[in-house]
Amino acid sequence: MTVEDSELRLIYITPERLKKSKRFLNKLQKAHALGLFRFLAIDEVHCCSQWGHDFRPDYKFLSVMKESFPDVPIMGLTATLTGSVLKDVREMLNIPSCLVFKAPLDRPNIRYRVLLKPSSGDIDLLSRLLTVDFADQVGIVYVLTIKSAESLWGSLRGKGVKAGLYHGSMESKDRSAMHEKWSKEKIKVIIATTAFGMGIDKPNVRFVIHFNLPKSVDNFYQESGRAGRDGSPSQSILLFNFDDIFKVSTMAFTERSGIDHLYRIVDYASSVNKCRRSFLSSYFGGNWGGTVTCDSNCDYCEGSLCSEEMEVTNAAKEVLDVLRRGEEEEVNLTACKLIDSLMGKGSKGLSRSKKLPKPWNRVNTSLLITKLLIDGLIKESFHFTPYSTISYLKLNRGVRPKREHILPSVHSISYNQR
Known part of the structure; x- marks a missing residue:
């Protein structure tokens, strides 16, 4: 040279x-x-x-x-x-006057969906997607950690689902061999961490499933975009579970803007009143509307979301009251313990005399807490133990509640599990 x-x-x-x-x-x-x-x-x-x-x-x-x-x-x-x-x-990079060229963000051939992932039966849900909805089709299942990749791969094998495994701790030759098997379609599905990304450009990937919540909208868009590069109809499915928020947040909070990035993808996953494609376009500053439309190619626009409008003001006030009592009594509440208290369980001092009335259950209560978290009325506080990091929920006293959080209002709660 x-x-x-x-x-x-x-x-x-x-x-x-x-x-x-x-x-x-x-x-x-x-x-x-x-x-x-x-x-x-x-x-x-x-x-x-x-x-x-x-x-x-x-x-x-x-x-x-x-x-x-x-x-x-x-x-x-x-x-x-x-x-x-x-x-x-x-x-x-010291290039303030550079030219910027942008390609269209929208991928019109990808159908975007979010499914609620049950706390138990999540493997069965994924197995059904792979063997029924996407039988004999090429796809990628992304997971967040190496441990969860290996565990999921083993669980699927136990159910007779054939899939490959790919993560950064594998030997280089093993990763290359697995990539080649998938590229030549000796295996159709690969369970992978984000390490499976660089140079992945297989045209006929028909689906990308995120089994765990990604760390950001950016990660999600980039990974889901590996589907449908041949222009044929393909799907992006995000499996969303309330507990995943806190599994990811305990990893993301040390990163600059890590929590902000996480809450944006949580907003995407928990939303039931906005087009998925419009959300992604707005996030990246793209143009939406006019000739650029969804054309019923996401779960919201096609009307497949099963949702129910509920009056949430009283329940939201109760969430805040329980957190307030927790602070007064110096009791730290994880998300799980907060829901236990709202369901009439948990420590005697914080439990309600009677639990939230029907139709409030653990699922829609968790979605309400998610909304309060995204809106900034409550926040996470992180504490270290010798073995892990724990997320506790606290009142965000620096945020003044908006009018719609005080007056009677309705909020859409999704029950979609299909």
Whole structure:
């Protein structure tokens, strides 16, 4: 790369490797002096931003490239970029006056659905989807952690469901072998963590299922977008369970904007009164309306959501009252213990004399708490133990309740499990 007749045309290097290798940087300077370094492309450029969903600290080192090689054009590429992240990336890379080209965000051939995942029977639900709804079709099932990937894979095998397994702790040769099997359709379904992402471009993926709540809308959009790249009808299904919020939040709260990102995908998952595609378009600052419509290609617009409108003001006040009593009595409440108290169970001091009246049950009570959490009336407080991180729910005293939270109102509660 440092001789004029070099046959090298493309060099691939990670930001992490670039930062550590002064020898490579020295050779890059020599190549630049010879007129051989003419273009810099940065893939997954959203990783530069601390506001992004997948921030990698060593991407910040790329800021030196414009300073060291001011005449070398820079191109950044990403599938997921919000307005705030774009602004941050421009500043970080020292390219404030760069041109921005955006492709349409909407994937009209993907049908977006959210299903409530039962606390028990979640494996049966997934098994039914794989063997009935998507029998003999190519797809990906994303899970959040390596442990859950291995557990889910084993459970599906026990039910006779054939699937592959892919995660970052597998040997490189084993990952490559599994990728090849899936690509050649020796196996149709792969259970994977987010490690199954780079270079995945199989055209005929008919479905992507998120078995766990992703950390962000960005992650969700990027992963679900691996379906239907041949333009044929495909599906994105997110299995949503109230408990998943707190499993993810205990991992995300240490990340900058981690909780904000999480609550946006929770908003997407728990919403029953807005088009899924419109939500995604708005999140990324896209244009929606006019010629860009859903055309009944999400569960809300096609009318398949089973929901019921309920008056929630009194129940919401009771949630806040229980949390207030908990603080007064110095009792920490997890989400599970809060629901127990609202159902008339749990510690005597916090339990109601009688539980919330019908039709309030654990499912719709959990969705009400989700709404209060998203709206900021309650918040999570994280505590460390020697073995884990625990999320407790607290009143958010810094937020003044909005009028609609005080006066009688109705709120849609979803019961969709199909």
